[in-house]
Amino acid sequence: MTLLGKLTWQAFPLDEPLPLFSGVAVFLILIGIILWIWRNGHIPYLWREWITSVDHKRIGIMYFMLGSVMLLRGFIDAIMLRTQQAMAFDAPGFLPPSHFDQVFSAHGTIMIFFVAMPFMIGLMNLIVPLQLGVRDVAFPTLNSVSFWLTAAGALLVNLSLVVGQFDRTGWLPYPPLSELRYSPGVGVDYYCWAIQISGVGTLMTGINFVTTILKLRAPGMHYTRMPMFCWTALASNLLIVAAFPVLTATLAMLLLDRYVGFHFFTDTAGGNSMLFMNLIWAWGHPEVYILVLPAFGIFSEVVSTFSCKPLFGYRSMIYATMAICIIAFMVWLHHFFTMGAGATVNSIFGIASMIIAIPTGVKIFNWLFTMYGGTVRLCTPMLWAIGFMVSFTIGGMTGVLLAVPPADFQLHNSLFLVAHFHNVIIAGVVFGAFAGYTYWFPKAFGFVLDERLGKWAFWLWLIGLWVAWGPGYIVGLEGMTRRLQSYDVAEWHPWLLVMAGGVGIILLGILAQIAQIIVSVRTRDQRRDLTGDPWDGRNLEWATSSPPPSFNFAALPNVTDLEPYWDIKTRAREIGELARPEPQYEPIPMPRNSPTGFVTAFFATITGFSLIWHIWWLVILGLVGAYATFVGFAWRDHDEVLIPAEEVARLDRANRAARATRLQEQMAERESQRESGR
């Protein structure tokens, strides 16, 4: 037992050039960025306004930035995987098996936990309180803790690149391979502790948002007046609260097996490795709905706004969402039909899996009927939505095919399956995140993103998706299994070359998105959103200025119907002036910023790292530190700041003036149209 546990110089990849150089490069870039920020004196600003912020909008933006950075990391893994398989026909390729296994494990883990989740949670953070017409989430500091714990998990995953190695067992560490006997290294431990720490953060987000949506709503906002995105956010967070403890418990059992010699999953000592598959998918299937339900909500908002029509079938949309929320817990066995539960069990879960496609179909038809008869504006968010509807329907149908147990016995763990879930997750979740990103970007930053580059990005992503994963279905049917480091079947090779081309097209799409940000920031003065309503939106988030003040609403809106903001605008156009009179401005108490989240996550990272490397004294230090932070937070008695009435009045009057000007312009425009029409 040494002071540093299992950590020695051998943990660093000093003899492996690829991870060494990439690790050093990333490290230098990070140091460079920090130095640049420090030199320009931005650290106090960052600390005050962002790192310690408990403002839901800031936290949402930070979640989205975390997701974007991790998307780049996960996408580099994707490029390596596709390149390896393009090269490895009758050849070793450039990645040795041990490295290849780490890359596909890291790719899956990062894309699900640290890209898709932060994207969705980030957008919920940014928009749900605005749509509900309230000033923040129910527990603002807890929200900050959630974010920083997620970031801590992401940090641990990236740390495994240079210190030790990552898990080689795939994105879900199935025993017996993940047991200590077959995976003696720290890879599985990195995976487990990173997911445990970020999982706690996600669970707290779930509790926070369920509370917010159930308990904090603007006066008059019934359940049946909530925007669709709030409904899907509610369903998604209910799923988080119900499913994430299952993940935590399952991984805790695996950790007990690995650390203290338990035998939950060791078949030879009275355990049962199949129980792991059962439990992990009892979390894993709800997880895909946790990701895709908010995306469905985003598409509902986007389709309705850009079709200039209320959402078709609002009530049926609620029923569909809640039906998915329940049935999501009844289908998990379809991930392991081939494990041998027998005909009765397989057919019942197969039928349940087909049934869950029905509410999803209801949603697709509702979106189509929303577009039908509407004035469809093909702005970038709407393009993502249409691309989603087409691609997701195809991906959904291959899913129903996989839900037929006999077909699944042929296709299980083939590239057909991998093509299916990339098809639905990219078209559903990633397109949803990008639709929400382009749609709500002006709300977050006060200027609209460049449309031309946005459309380039969309088409490159859409074509890239199909070039990269269309052939996946074909090679899957030709019998190619997943996760092959090399192969000797000549028929597969051309398709795998095409798939590598597809990932290149997606790369161009990502570059277009980066260019879009740079161009838009440079020309932001010409693309300012002065009124706070750039898309002629329908829900309350557009009733605030862009970006909204920290308190969101000077006076809480009084909701009398679905689409409250559309009502306000219609009334304003009828009477020719702003519909709501200037409110009585009062000072507004807002939660005070707190470094609790950042400090807790700092100690959580230390605890996780030292648990991975068995540095027990540091584990104790980390836990004590985290607990002390919590006590310190609980002890504080000054937890609110008062925003003076004059400040509230100043900000609100400026926005009202901008809206009044826009209204006069619109009225004049309409008048001149009427003149010329006559």
Place this chain on the structure above:
Amino acid sequence: MSTNPEEFEFGSHIGEERVAGAPPHGPPSLRAELRGYIIGLVLAAVLTAASFWSLDEHVIYAPGIVMALIVLGLAQVGVHLVFFLHLTTAPDNTNNALALAFGVLIVSLIFFGSIWVMYHMNANMIPTKTLMQMRGG
């Protein structure tokens, strides 16, 4: 849906004293609250004692012991929900009742589903020992 304006007023926001779902007549008196907790404590203690006592084979029919423990356990859950977590049937408690129902549903699905699935797996699998012998291990 009633159009009573008071019913609409369930929203609250940061900085507002009133919490949505709080009883409209202010907090109950200390006496009433104390009485609730003491009844709960006594019931919980009685149920705990009863489950230890029922283990004695002479008290109840032996094969029924497991069933008796399950019933006592569920009763214990009920006591905790009513007296300590203050779950009532009042209209402002709908959320809590729904949350409980959702929780019970999901836990039952996972619990009974897992037992069912694992039972079938077990019945269909070659026992590990036989498998090891076949492999010559």
